[in-house]
Amino acid sequence: MARSKHHHLLSLMLGLALAAPAVAVADEQEDLAPYKMLRSLQFVQDSVVLGDHSAAEMQRFMLGTIDQRLRSVDASVYDDDRNVDAALVYAMSGGNPATLEYLVSRDVNGYFDNRVTDVLRKYLSGKGLLVAKTLVETANEYRDKKIGPYLSLVGGNVMVARSPLEALKLYDQARLSAPGTIVEEAALRRSVAISVEAGLVDKGMAYSQRYVRRFLHSPYASQFADLFVKLIVDHEHDVKPEDVVSILGFMDDARQREVYLRIARAAGIAGKVELAKTAAEHAQTLSGGDTDPLGALASFYGNMASVSTPDVDSAAQHIGKVADGDLSDRDKALRAAARSVAEQVLKAPDPASLTQAKDSTSSNEANTSEQAAVTTDAESQSPTAPSEVVDDGAAQALPADSSQGQQNADPAYKSFMAASRSKLDDIDKLLSQESN
Secondary structure: OHHHHHHHHHHHHHHHHHHOOHHHHHHHHHHOOHHHHHHHHHHHHHHHHOOOOOHHHHHHHHHHHHHHHHHHOOHHHHHOHHHHHHHHHHHOOOOOHHHHHHHHHOOOOOOOOHHHHHHHHHHHOOOHHHHHHHHHHHHHHOOOOOOHHHHHHHHHHHHOOOOHHHHHHHHHHHHHHOOOOHHHHHHHHHHHHHHHHHOOHHHHHHHHHHHHHHHOOOOOHHHHHHHHHHHHHHOOOOOOHHHHHHHHOOOOHHHHHHHHHHHHHHHHHOOOHHHHHHHHHHHHHHHOOOOOHHHHHHHHHHHHHHHHOOOHHHHHHHHHHOOHHHOOHHHHHHHHHHHHHHHHHHOOOOHHHHHHHHHHHHHHHHHHHHHHHHHHHHHHHOOOOHHHHHHHHHHHHOOOOHHHHHHHHOHHHHHHHHHHHHHHHHHHHHHHHHHO
16 A cells, blocks of 8 residues: 555656656756755655665656756755755765765855765765775764764675674664665665675574565565575575575565575575475475476476485486476576486496406406515515515505596596586586576
């Protein structure tokens, strides 16, 4: 209901903006204070992360309109602190960084706090780490002000590289100060990312639950899903299965199925068989079984993981039954790699290879016996100390490494190893593409 209301208001706003004559719009903008325009931008941005994706066009319109207004307004407007805050929040909300430079360079009356503008200008120019300490201090000082949540979010972005735990504190500060907004959405999503990399499983699961409950319809939800899947797969032994089910329970069936499929795929590639199978089973349950294309895809991911287990024979048969139409190009490449590995594992050994290995062993045994006889003769005839003779004889009598001997003697063995290395190289390339 709330999203429907947001959508109606946004449609009305956008329609009026596009339908009104340019002169009338310009006149209205001249009478509108920057802080009032900023409220409209915040409303639009919050609507986007709450699920109204049609608001994206209005967001671009509002950013451009506010930019023009901030540059053209009379300097006396900044006697009102609300307009100063509006300019700063605009700069931290995807606005034009050059506009902040423009305003600060013309601020002869000291409307803008130099400490705030200095750290923001460094941050917006990609040099935030140079003022990281000052930025954190400023965020804490302004935490109860209008710009507080935005400064905390910016501070968290800077501190991620230096101190992930400090960044988490700033993100917590940001989201708690601005619940239900684009600031909270960004803070939660980035908190999940930190938790994944730092191995903070409990925190990651808690942040994930909050995200799913609040921002499931955000256009950035797919990024969150990738992070959530990585959290589950990278830390499978620390994640409670019931917690995963609980978090995904806030989603509709289609979204749950999508996430379970992602988990099954990622776990299969990582060789985490049980996790891949469990996730695939959940996806199949939600898709209606193997007859459904997505059910077939879930089965494929589950069987792909079994290629590295004793069930490789059954897994290979199921992988081969998946129709091309049910797979994306990436999954077709994945199937080809899995099938090749399975074929190599199931390939019967070459009888000639076994014969050559036996001959090689017999030859080594004969050489060993002959060497032992020579050593024995030497012991009976030489006055050299027994320990020296034994050491020398042992060194010469040790048989060559069996795999090395077979590799040198058997062309079939060489061919098998070359093919296996080629397949492993293919898989490495595939995994590299997946990570990118």
